[in-house]
Amino acid sequence: xxxxxxxxxxxxxxxxxxxxxxxxxxxxxxxxxxxxxxxxxxxxxxxxxxxxxxxxxxxxxxxxxxxxxxxxxxxxxxxxxxxxxxxxxxxxxxxxxxxxxxxxxxxxxxxxxxxx
Amino acid sequence: xxxxxxxxxxxxxxxxxxxxxxxxxxxxxxxxxxxxxxxxxxxxxxxxxxxxxxxxxxxxxxxxxxxxxxxxxxxxxxxxxxxxxxxxxxxxxxxxxxxxxxxxxxxxxxxxxx
Numbered sequence: 001x002x003x004x005x006x007x008x009x010x011x012x013x014x015x016x017x018x019x020x021x022x023x024x025x026x027x028x029x030x031x032x033x034x035x036x037x038x039x040x041x042x043x044x045x046x047x048x049x050x051x052x053x054x055x056x057x058x059x060x061x062x063x064x065x066x067x068x069x070x071x072x073x074x075x076x077x078x079x080x081x082x083x084x085x086x087x088x089x090x091x092x093x094x095x096x097x098x099x100x101x102x103x104x105x106x107x108x109x110x111x112x113x114x115x116x
Numbered sequence: 117x118x119x120x121x122x123x124x125x126x127x128x129x130x131x132x133x134x135x136x137x138x139x140x141x142x143x144x145x146x147x148x149x150x151x152x153x154x155x156x157x158x159x160x161x162x163x164x165x166x167x168x169x170x171x172x173x174x175x176x177x178x179x180x181x182x183x184x185x186x187x188x189x190x191x192x193x194x195x196x197x198x199x200x201x202x203x204x205x206x207x208x209x210x211x212x213x214x215x216x217x218x219x220x221x222x223x224x225x226x227x228x229x230x
Contacts, residue, residue, distance in 0.1 A: 004158075037221075042223065043205060043207075043223050043224045043226075044221065044222075044223050044224075045159070045207065045209075045221035046221075047218055047219070050218070091158050091159075093158075103149045103151070103161035103164055103172075103175075104149075104151075104159070104161065104219065105161070106158030106159050106160070107158050108156075108157055108158050109156075109157070109158050
């Protein structure tokens with residue numbers, strides 16, 4: 001079974017600074033997808049960034065980028081120029097490729113606090 | 117609407133009552149998922165539909181949980197004889213196809229069993 005581990009229950013960063021959220025996962029599959037989702041207090045789960053395991057290049061979306069280390073099964077999220085609106089729970093998630101019946105496997109989340 | 121909607125947003129049930137939670141996916145989305153999110157935890161997979169077919173229900177915690185999607189669009193998650201441990205947020209997500217297409221989540225229904 002796949003597992004996703006987020007070892008940081010809470011992180012705090014000053015506004016405009018950079019923060020990195022950690023995620024490791026365990027799988028025997030070679031082809032899969034990794035995601036970071038943001039969940040603000042409204043509970044709406046919002047996709048931040050996704051990475052295909054077959055791609056060596058790290059995904060980036062504006063201020064958000066990942067450091068994907070496939071051999072180490074590590075998938076960290078870097079948020080640059082942190083903004084107050086970034087405050088939320090962040091979940092790392094995994095999904096096997098090509099298997100439509102497989103849902104996402106989530107980590108327990110990291111609560112990100114932005115200090116003004 | 118443009119997104120996934122869920123109703124009700126909040127539900128309080130007395131232990132032993134039956135509840136029904138509704139999910140309206142994005143129009144045309146083939147895949148629909150239900151997740152259960154306990155307080156302070158990440159969502160956990162409950163069940164998956166491809167159109168009207170329930171292809172995976174391995175995550176349903178007991179036979180008190182039942183989900184349906186009879187016409188391949190709206191889905192209902194029913195919980196019979198609710199217990200306190202059923203208290204959680206229930207999230208619905210849909211995606212256009214299958215594979216790893218982006219999932220769009222609804223706002224969830226917070227169920228509290230007293």
